[in-house]
Amino acid sequence: DIQMTQSPTSLSASVRDRITITCRSSHNISTYLHWYQQKPGKAPTVLIYHASSLESGVPSRFSGSGSVTDYTLTISSVQPEDFATYYCQQSYSAPWTFGQGTKVEIK
């Protein structure tokens, strides 16, 4: 299985901060990487697909980048509704696997 490791596990941020979350895969996944946001009690929703493509309807303050084994999710100016947990997921090789999550909290 391809292991996905996110860092940090949690972070505190203020509104309008710029934050970056990192996801590292145990094998080259060739940008077969998606990012999800999950709020408490809700299902995840897709933010970024194929490493850097913005899902329809997602605000442009979210962006993704990366290649090979190292990927990042950036929120350029955190808004109150962005405080949530974020997960990466590889779609290169089954079983599809997720990172352990990064919880973004209000400072």
Added chain:
Amino acid sequence: QVQLQESGPGLVKPSGTLSLTCTVSNGSISSLTWWTWVRQSPGKGLEWIGEIYYSGTTNYNPSLKGRLTISVDRSKNQFSLDLHSVTVADTAVYYCARASRGPGGHKFDYWGQGSLVTVSS
């Protein structure tokens, strides 16, 4: 837009079978996509369980293979999960989801609201 809804018992006894059904609405289960189960243990991350194509082809997570059956009922626009010989470790919120296969491969773009299943005697 496509909507998914899980249904099934919220409590299962150890060694029993966990059975859930996902009903798809505002879309056809016979569309060219995969239908997926994902679970999330309390306070933990996401685990892909397995998936089924409308034709009945399945892919299972090897960690659960041998205990898992996913099936599809095209007449009812539903797909189902049976997890056998459950233990307390199988307690989780179970989500059904659609996996679209565009650029970047399997992307879970539509999800059900989730169904909490507790394994307890």
